[in-house]
Amino acid sequence: MSSRDTHDGAPQPHRSTAGRGRRAVRVADDPPATPAEPDVRPPLRRVTALFRRHRRWVAALVLAACLLGAVNVVSPFLLRAIIDRALPDKNAALISYLAGGMIVAALAGAGLGVVTTWLANLIGQRVMHELRVEVFTHLQRMSLLYYVRTRPGELQSRIANDVGGVENVVANTAASAVQNATSAAAVGVAALVMSWKLALICLAVVPLFLLAAIRLGGQRRGIARRRQGQLANLTAMVEEGLSVAGMLLSTTMGRRAALAQRFTTESRALADSEMRAAMSGKWLLSTRRASLTMVPAVVYWVAGLAFAHGAVVISIGTAVAFTSMLNRLVGPASALQGLGLQVSTSMALFGRIFEVLDEPVDIVEKPTARALPAPTGDVRFDGVGFRYADDQPWTLDSIDLHVPAGTTTALVGETGSGKTTVGYLVSRLVDPGRGAVLIDGIDLRDLRLDAVSGAVGLVSQDTYLFHDTVRANLLFGRPDATQDQIEAACRAARIHDLVASLPDGYDTVVGARGHRFSGGERQRLAIARMILRDPPVLVLDEATSALDNETERAVQAALDELSRGRTTIAIAHRLSTVRHADQIVVLDRGRIVERGTHSDLITLGGRYARLATGADPGVWGAGPGETRADEAAADPPRTGVRSRPDQ
Numbered sequence: 316m317s318s319r320d321t322h323d324g325a326p327q328p329h330r331s332t333a334g335r336g337r338r339a340v341r342v343a344d345d346p347p348a349t350p351a352e353p354d355v356r357p358p359l360r361r362v363t364a365l366f367r368r369h370r371r372w373v374a375a376l377v378l379a380a381c382l383l384g385a386v387n388v389v390s391p392f393l394l395r396a397i398i399d400r401a402l403p404d405k406n407a408a409l410i411s412y413l414a415g416g417m418i419v420a421a422l423a424g425a426g427l428g429v430v431t432t433w434l435a436n437l438i439g440q441r442v443m444h445e446l447r448v449e450v451f452t453h454l455q456r457m458s459l460l461y462y463v464r465t466r467p468g469e470l471q472s473r474i475a476n477d478v479g480g481v482e483n484v485v486a487n488t489a490a491s492a493v494q495n496a497t498s499a500a501a502v503g504v505a506a507l508v509m510s511w512k513l514a515l516i517c518l519a520v521v522p523l524f525l526l527a528a529i530r531l532g533g534q535r536r537g538i539a540r541r542r543q544g545q546l547a548n549l550t551a552m553v554e555e556g557l558s559v560a561g562m563l564l565s566t567t568m569g570r571r572a573a574l575a576q577r578f579t580t581e582s583r584a585l586a587d588s589e590m591r592a593a594m595s596g597k598w599l600l601s602t603r604r605a606s607l608t609m610v611p612a613v614v615y616w617v618a619g620l621a622f623a624h625g626a627v628v629i630s631i632g633t634a635v636a637f638t639s640m641l642n643r644l645v646g647p648a649s650a651l652q653g654l655g656l657q658v659s660t661s662m663a664l665f666g667r668i669f670e671v672l673d674e675p676v677d678i679v680e681k682p683t684a685r686a687l688p689a690p691t692g693d694v695r696f697d698g699v700g701f702r703y704a705d706d707q708p709w710t711l712d713s714i715d716l717h718v719p720a721g722t723t724t725a726l727v728g729e730t731g732s733g734k735t736t737v738g739y740l741v742s743r744l745v746d747p748g749r750g751a752v753l754i755d756g757i758d759l760r761d762l763r764l765d766a767v768s769g770a771v772g773l774v775s776q777d778t779y780l781f782h783d784t785v786r787a788n789l790l791f792g793r794p795d796a797t798q799d800q801i802e803a804a805c806r807a808a809r810i811h812d813l814v815a816s817l818p819d820g821y822d823t824v825v826g827a828r829g830h831r832f833s834g835g836e837r838q839r840l841a842i843a844r845m846i847l848r849d850p851p852v853l854v855l856d857e858a859t860s861a862l863d864n865e866t867e868r869a870v871q872a873a874l875d876e877l878s879r880g881r882t883t884i885a886i887a888h889r890l891s892t893v894r895h896a897d898q899i900v901v902l903d904r905g906r907i908v909e910r911g912t913h914s915d916l917i918t919l920g921g922r923y924a925r926l927a928t929g930a931d932p933g934v935w936g937a938g939p940g941e942t943r944a945d946e947a948a949a950d951p952p953r954t955g956v957r958s959r960p961d962q
C-alpha cells in the first residue's frame with residue numbers, strides 16, 4: 316500500500332521552507348505550543364493573537380510611528396510661519412530658526428523611519444517564524460493516515476507558498492500599516508488645525524475610497540484563495556513528477572508529454588490569477604492618485620477666489636503649507652490603500668494556514684502518559700479491532716496475540732489480509748478502534764510517544780534515506796553514536812565493506828531517497844540504522860522485491876543479526892523466515908485463522924500448509940536457493956492449532 320513510504324519512522328528532514336533569503340533576524344527559539352483543540356476564533360482575531368505575543372514590541376512600534384507622524388507634520392507649520400510671518404516681517408533670525416527647525420524635523424523623521432522599519436520587521440519575522448514552526452510541528456504530530464490521504468506537495472505548498480505569502484504582508488506591510496496610519500492621522504489632525512474648511516473639502520473624498528476598497532478586498536480574497544490552490548497544485552506536480560520515482564514512472568509509461576501538458580494548463584491558470592490579482596484595484600489606485608493631485612488645485616482655487624474677492628479667508632502661507640501637507644498624505648494614503656488590498660489577500664492565505672492548524676491530531680499523548688525506562692519487549696494484542704475509516708469494514712477484527720519478549724512471530728496471509736496494519740498498530744502509527752495493544756503490559760496509549768518509538772523499531776520494505784551522507788543517515792537512528800559504533804552496526808548489517816570501499820566512505824551522499832545505492836544496499840543501511848537505534852521490539856516488513864540470491868542472503872543475514880535477542884514481528888515473505896519463527900500467525904481478511912510453529916501448521920494441513928507447499932500461490936517465496944516444497948518438508952511435523960475465523 317502507498318503508505319509504506321513512511322519508512323523506519325524516519326521523517327524527511329525539512330530543509331527549505333519559506334525562507335526567501337532575507338537577512339536573518341534573531342527570533343524566538345521556542346516553538347509555541349500547538350493547541351490540541353481546534354481554534355474557533357474568527358481568522359482576524361487569530362491573526363491579531365499572533366501579534367499579541369509581542370505586545371511590548373508592538374507598543375514600541377506604535378510609539379515610534381506616532382512620533383514619526385508628529386515630526387512629519389511639523390514642517391508645514393514651520394513653512395506657514397515662514398511665509399505668513401517671517402517673510403513679510405523680513406525677520407532673518409526667525410527665518411533661520413524656522414528653516415533650521417524644518418531640517419531637524421526632516422532628520423528626526425528619517426531616523427524614526429529607520430527605527431519603525433526595524434521594529435516592524437522584527438515583529439513580523441518573529442510572528443512568521445512562530446507560525447512556520449507551529450505549522451511544521453503540528454503537521455509532524457499528524458498520523459500516518461493523514462499523510463496517506465494528503466497529496467504530496469500540498470503541505471510543502473502550505474508552508475512555502477502560504478506562510479511565505481503572508482510573510483511579506485506581516486513583515487513589511489504590518490510595519491507600513493502602523494507607520495502610515497499614524498502619519499495619515501497626524502496629517503488629518505494637523506490639516507484640521509491648520510484650516511478646518513480646507514480639511515473638510517479634502518476629507519469629503521475619503522468615504523468613496525473606503526467603499527471601493529472594501530468591495531475590492533472581497534474580490535482580492537477570492538483571487539488569492541484560487542491562486543494559492545493553483546500554487547499547491549503546481550507544487551504537488553513538481554513533487555510527484557520531478558522525483559526519482561515520478562520520473563521513472565512517467566518515462567516508462569510514456570506519460571511525460573501528458574504531465575507537461577497538465578503542468579502547462581495549471582501554470583496558465585496560475586498566470587491568469589496572478590494577472591487578475593495584479594490588476595484588481597489598479598483603477599482605484601489610479602483614481603486616488605489623480606484625486607490627490609487634483610486636491611491642491613482645488614485648495615488654490617478656493618483660496619484664490621476668496622483672495623480675488625478681497626476676503627482673506629485663507630492666508631497664502633496656509634494654502635502653500637496645506638498643499639505641502641497634502642503631499643505628505645500621498646505616500647501614506649497610497650500605502651494604506653494598497654495595504655488594505657494586501658491584508659485582504661493575506662487573510663485568504665491565513666485561512667489556508669489555519670485550516671492546517673485546525674486539522675485534528677489523532678495520535679495524541681495523554682497528559683498522564685508514562686515513560687518506559689527498561690522495556691523487555693513483551694507485546695500483546697488484546698481483542699484488537701481496527702478500521703481505516705468509520706464507514707469502512709474492520710480491517711482487523713478480534714485480534715488476540717501474545718508475542719513474548721525475545722521471540723519471533725511471523726505474520727503470513729494473502730495480500731490485503733492486514734499484516735502491515737498489525738505492524739502499524741505495534742508502532743502506534745494508528746490506534747485500535749477496539750481492544751488494546753500492550754507493551755510490557757501497558758496500553759500503548761498510556762505511554763509517552765517517545766517511549767513507544769524508543770521501544771519499537773519499524774523496518775519497512777521501501778527504505779527511506781534522506782539526501783545526506785551515509786553517516787548522517789545512520790546517526791538519525793542514534794545521534795550520539797560514535798564512529799566505532801556506526802562501523803560495528805554496518806558490519807553487522809553486512810554493508811561496512813561496501814561503504815568503506817567508496818572514495819568518500821561514510822561521507823558519501825546517498826542521493827535523493829538513497830537512490831545512489833541499490834535496493835539491497837539501502838535495506839542494509841536501514842538495518843544498520845536500526846541496529847544503532849537498538850529497540851527491544853522490531854517490526855520487520857520483509858522485502859518482496861526481487862533481490863538476487865547473493866544480495867538476498869546478505870540482507871537476510873543482516874536481518875537475522877538485527878532480530879537477535881529482540882521481540883520480532885515479521886511480516887514474512889520468505890519461507891526461510893517463517894520456518895524458524897517461534898510462532899506463525901496466519902491472517903485472513905483481518906482475522907487470525909491459524910497459529911503455531913511451522914511443523915504444527917504443516918501437520919494441521921490447513922491454510923498455512925497449502926501456502927507453504929505452494930498449493931496456494933503467490934503469498935511468499937522461498938529463501939535463496941530453496942523451493943517451497945523443500946522448505947516445508949524440512950521439519951518433522953508437530954501439532955498445530957487452528958483458530959476459528961470468528962474466534
Ligand SMILES: Nc1ncnc2c1ncn2[C@@H]1O[C@H](COP(=O)(O)OP(=O)(O)OP(=O)(O)O)[C@@H](O)[C@H]1O
Binds near residue numbers: 463704710733734
Ligand atoms: N490508509 C488506508 N485507508 C484505507 N484502507 C487501507 C489503508 N491502508 C490499507 N488499507 C486496506 O486495509 C487492508 C489491509 O492492508 P494491509 O496493508 O495491512 O495488508 P497486508 O496484509 O499488509 O497486504 P500486503 O501483503 O499486500 O502488504 C487492505 O484491504 C487495504 O486496502
